[in-house]
Amino acid sequence: MKKVLLAMSGGIDSAAAAILLLEAGYEVIGATMLLSGSRSYSGQSGCFGPRESQSQADLHRVCAHLNIPLHSLDLSQDFDRLILDYYRQSYLGGSTPNPCVVCNSALKFGLLPFRLRELGIEHDYFATGHYARLESPAESGRIQLFRAADPRKDQSYFLCLLSQQQLQNILLPLGSLHKTQVREIVAQSGLSFLLNKAESQDFVDEADHPLLFEEEKEEAGDLIGPEGENIGTHRGLSRYTIGQRRHIGVSGKPEPWYVTSLDHKRNRVLVGPREGLFRQSLIAEDVNWLSIPAITCETPAQTKIRLAHDPAPCLLKPLPDGRVEVLFEEAQMSITPGQFAVFYEGDMVLGGGRISL
Known part of the structure; x- marks a missing residue:
């Protein structure tokens, strides 16, 4: 029987992936990343912090119900080094990071299966609950990545940094399914408690965002209008992203203004009407x-x-x-x-x- 190491989160998608793999005759081994470490955060919507404890409790319940083993791997130091540092330095440098893309490549499809194999957890395949599809046409000699059958849930964007080596032994059981089908699979398997669980998850809760920059000495700078005029002061580049409309320090305009550019070299935030975007x-x-x-x-x-x-x-x-x-x-x-x-x-x-x- 082929062994599949399945990355699990305590949510509906990874539970459905486990059910489908078991039905297909695989021996499923659950794996999860512990990311919070000793940090103290208050927000409830981030992928680390207080929500992690509840997700872990749900995950243990799922694995017990499905009778599959679960291995929890503490990757909090790697998460700090590879993801949080990247997140901080991107914002401080005037750009807007996408930590989920980097985390998939570096941790979920990278260190998680690698470290567990080092610990003796052998497996033939690695699987996740991502909505995307893989094909291996003989003529191309490459594993090819495709959008999911459900366009509203497609997550192929988040997998853009995966290497051919990482794709070699990957299974994505949900790629050909729609979300309604996934929910039905979970409901019929006795895991209906997952159906009411909130699914949308930010990288970091808005309340915790400032905590990631506590040790950084950010300087305020000029807020610049579309004609180059100085119209105020910004609070630090990490608080802004292109397209942002709220909390930019501009009011009294006949139409909404947005952040149109970030000037890291001169520590300036440029703002203006929508056409500037x-x-x-x-x-x-x-x-x-x-x-x-x-x-x-x-x-x-x-x-x-x-x-x-x-x-x-x-x-x-x-x-x-x-x-x-x-x-x-x-x-x-x-x-x-x-x-x-x-x-x-x-x-x-x-x-x-x-x-x-």
Whole structure:
């Protein structure tokens, strides 16, 4: 019987993945990451902090019900070093990080199975409850990543940094299912207590965001209007992101104003009306090619600039040093440095890289 190490969180998706794998005849071994360590946070919506304890309790209940073993691995120090430091330094440098993309590559599909194998937890496959699909066409010689069957739940964007090596022995049982089917699977398996559990989860609760920057000495700076005029003072670059409308220190305007750019070198936040948010192009750095080899010529594609963004038609233009210029057919709103641009050909994920302007 083939063994599958399944990353689990105590939520409905990983529980459904476990049920499907058991029904398919695999021996399922549960695995979970402990991320909070000794830190003290108060927010309830983050993926670490107080919510982690309840998630762990739910997870133990799920594994006991399904009669599968569970291995909990403390990765809190690695989480600090690889994810929280990246998160802090990105904001302090004037860009907006996407910690979920980095965490999937570095921890969930990286250190979690690697460390457990070092501890003697052997397995033939590694699985998660992500909504995405994998295919292995013989002619390509590569594992190819595709969007999920349920477009509203698709999470292929979050997997854009995975390597071919990481994809070799991956199972994604939920990729061909819709959320309604997943809920039905869980309900019929005697785990209906999961159905009322909140699913949306931020990386960090808004209340805890300032705590991540307690040791950083951020300086206030100028708030600059669309004509270059100084209209006030900002509270530190880490508090702002492109497209932000609330809490930017601007009032009394006939139309809403937004953060349109962050100037790290001069410690300035630029604000203005909505039209200042639109751009026709971007540069993606450190591009990771997934389903195809690196392109060598201009290639038509569609690009997604954030999770909640429909892939927009564009032309990909290869540049030196692993960069790609993305030229959109129509200007896109709130292209944000630090986020990830993910390239698609229909449902297939070509690759992705970190946005710079």
